[in-house]
Amino acid sequence: MHKIVPALLLVFIGLSGIYAADDDFSKLMAFASERYGAEARQDVVELNQLVQKLHSASELEKLKQVNDFFNHKISFTDDLSLWGQSDYWATPLESLGRQAGDCEDFSIAKYVFLKVLNVDNNRMRLTYVRAEILHDGNKSLQAHMVLSYYKTPQSEPLILDNLIPEILPASSRKDLSPIFSFNDKGLWVGSSSKPKGEAQSNLSRWRDVLSRIRADGIK
Amino acid sequence: MSLNKKLWIAIIYILILSSGGSFVLSTLFSKHYLEEQLQVKNIDNANSLALTMSQLPKDLATIDLLISAQFDAGHYAYIGLFNPSGELLTERVNTQSHTKAPSWFTRIFTIKTQTGVSEVQDGWSQYGTLKVISNANFAYDKLWESTLFIALWSLVIGLFSCYVGSQTLRKILGPLKDIVDQATAIGENRFITIEEPETTEFKAVVSAMNTLSNRIKNNVQDESVRLEKMRYQANFDQITGLMNHHYFIKSMDSTIAHEEYFNHGVLIVSRLTNLHLIDQSMGYQETNAFLKLIGETLEKACDSQPSLFAGRLNGTDFALFSTIAVDPYTLGNQIKSLLEKLHLPSHNLPNHSELDARFISAAIEVTKADIATKLITRLDSALDEIDVNIHEHILHIINEDAIPSELELSRIQWEILLNSAFTHKRIKFQHYPVVNQMGELIHFESPVRLQLQKNADWLCAGEFLVWAHQLNLMSRLDELVVETAIDLLFIGAQPIGLNVSAEALCNTNFTENVVNLIKRNLSIAHLLYFEVPEKGVFDHFSEFKHFCTMLKNLGCKIGIEHVGSRISSLGELHDVGLDYIKIDASLIRDIHQNEANKTLLGGLCMIAHSIGVLAIAEGVQTINEIEALKLIGIDGMTGPGIQFTQQDLT
Secondary structure, three states: OOOHHHHHHHHHHHHHHHHHOOHHHHHHHHHHHHHHOHHHHHHHHHHHHHHHHHOOOOHHHHHHHHHHHHHHHOEEOOHHHHHOOOOOOOOHHHHHHHOEEOHHHHHHHHHHHHHHOOOOHHHEEEEEEEEEEEEOOEEEEEEEEEEEEOOOOOOOOEEEOOOOOOOEEHHHOOOEEEEEEEOOOOOOOOOOOOOOOOOHHHOOHHHHHHHHHHHHOOO | OOHHHHHHHHHHHHHHHHHHHHHHHHHHHHHHHHHHHHHHHHHHHHHHHHHHHHHOOOOHHHHHHHHHHHHHHOOEEEEEEEOOOOOEEEEEEOOOOOOOOOHHHHHHOOOOOOOEEEEEEEOOEEEEEEEEEEOOHHHHHHHHHHHHHHHHHHHHHHHHHHHHHHHHHHHHHHHHHHHHHHHHHHHOOOOOOOOOOOOHHHHHHHHHHHHHHHHHHHHHHHHHHHHHHHHHHHHEOOOOOOEOHHHHHHHHHHHHHOOOOOOOEEEEEEEEOOHHHHHHHHOHHHHHHHHHHHHHHHHHHHHHOOOEEEEEOOOOEEEEEEOOOOOHHHHHHHHHHHHHOOOOOHHHOOOOOOOOOOEEEEEEEEOOOOOHHHHHHHHHHHHHHOOOOOOOOEEEEEOOOOOOOOOOOOHHHHHHHHHHHHHOOOEEEOOEEEEEOOOOEEEEEOOEEEEOOOOOOEEOHHHHHHHHHHOOOHHHHHHHHHHHHHHHHHOOOOOEEEEOOHHHHHOHHHHHHHHHHHHOOHHHHHHEEEEEEHHHHHHOHHHHHHHHHHHHHHOOEEEEEEEOOOHHHHHHHHHOOOOEEEEOHHHHOOHHHOHHHHHHHHHHHHHHHHOOOEEEEOOOOOHHHHHHHHHHOOOEEEOOOOOOOHHHOO
């Protein structure tokens, strides 16, 4: 009897989550089950629940939950083995569907859903970093990407990374040195999408993945 | 508006729409393409500059140098760097660049690009935001040039299309003019046929109109041949082919009765005195053949002199009438010698027979006061008095001293006097009304009168026409007549009918002069009625047709007068566009008593009406004739019996 109540509660929350799903998520769910099956759909449902839950949470809480969600759901695989091409920027749906991705796929997914959670675009940067990785006792340098969070323009950023799942301030990440950062500011005018008729192959990688994300149903 | 013009407007519309449309579209596409390229350049250059800056020391001198280097070496309108709080750190603005494109052009086709924005990093911390705007003037230049180029080529192609269009239109519409001309001609009762064009629709139209024309033509031709046969049977002697007694007398009377054109004439009667002997020895058939020979001989004489006509008064008597003054002795002798040459075919005669045809003749001068039957009676009794046993051909001249001698003038004198009358325009018209069935005026028949000398008597046409004819002054006279008629019409005269002689018809200068004269006075052209004698028309048919075409184009009316002896030729008139025919008085005289001529006249009216021509009776004298003519369905009448009072006008 005591066990049933929380279970019902869970079901209720789950259902309410499903029913509370806005149009973006219903489309995303439909695509997930259509393209990747029930498991992927379940992941999207969970993501939706998370987003619902976090709407009124603090920004730090949002960062933590979103970071954990994607670090947990997506396992690191390099693009070549996953997508058959050396550098492929996947959309969050593709990453969730495959349950795999490389560094920029993690960062893109986190960036996109933090934006969904109304985290200010100006506070986030996708940052190219040079990472020192210890492998079998050998240090190696690797190109990597993380999501940086600036509480204010002048403050030290927090780093959302998949190598170290814990969110740390930049000064604590001696293994990373930043090269260049960007977000989608200045890429899109207002709500206008890419110009019609423009071939997909002519877009930069960044614009390309952004337009594919829109096509998946996330605004 | 003509079809040609409408098609041209359609072509021009299409050309403007297609070339204008492609022109605007291509400019818009170019503009869009340039915007895309500029946008990509903005973003890429902002990113690469920001990337470079992120790697370099962040002292302001280095940053400034970097921005200067980028700005000065590239094509930018603006590069600016802002710190994270949005305050300006440094910027470059291009104020020197201008575009070749006029300002109205850049206003209409404004190239809108978005600023390229990129973040500059200083380690983990943000250093600033870089904003890059590329110089759009190059794009404007290119857009303006390509627009001019396209405009120029659109113009060239447009002009070429117009040329091709005009050629095509000419080819398509070429036959249309002929078709319209044919339709117009048919509308004017000229039933012409033309060659069928190749275009299906045009072909159908032309074929239909040709069929119509041919049907009318055949009807008129068949009917006129039938009428000619009828006329011949009713009015001509079946054996000799000469006029019969009845018709000869009517022809003579109607000629004498024409006060304007008849002055003096000569009548000759020749008698074959031994016809019964010839008949007895040769038999019926051979005798008829001989009589026919006599008829042909006289007919030949008439053909050589248009003023002569001949008839067979009874079995033995042949008559010849000259409508103009000649010496009775000369004419008599001419006929005598013609007849003396006729011999009976000897192989048909009994052996050793001395039999030959024996003629006696009598001649008399005819004046305006004479009546045909009385003259014939006089000549008859004169012939009766001649001894028939004399074997020579006797010619008896009845001299009437009472005949007043006409103007005894020499040829030279006539020439001088006529010329002076023409020069001083001593000319006037008599007016004889031509009215329709309701008694309304059609026009005034206007025979001309001349005054040879100042204050002298006015001469009738009959008195001077012979001389004008001999002196080749007919064309000149006819031109003067037209001039006078135009002058009269300008001061308000009623429609005037003028005679045109065969000589004038054949004189190309005459037609040309008359046309020029009327062209200068087009407003009264429709009041001019030109009429040509039947003989002149059919002897010079192509000239007559030319005359018709020229004058009909100006709006004048054309008619044929004295119609009666060439009825079978009326079929040729189907494509002339004639307005009226005047039927000779010889067919009109005593029409109420002559059933054959009534039928003939009815047929003539029908032919005339089928080609849209008015039928007018000449020489109408009595009320009985008028009533009969109305019943027959004649359109107009003229003659001594036709009255028209001026107060009926206005």
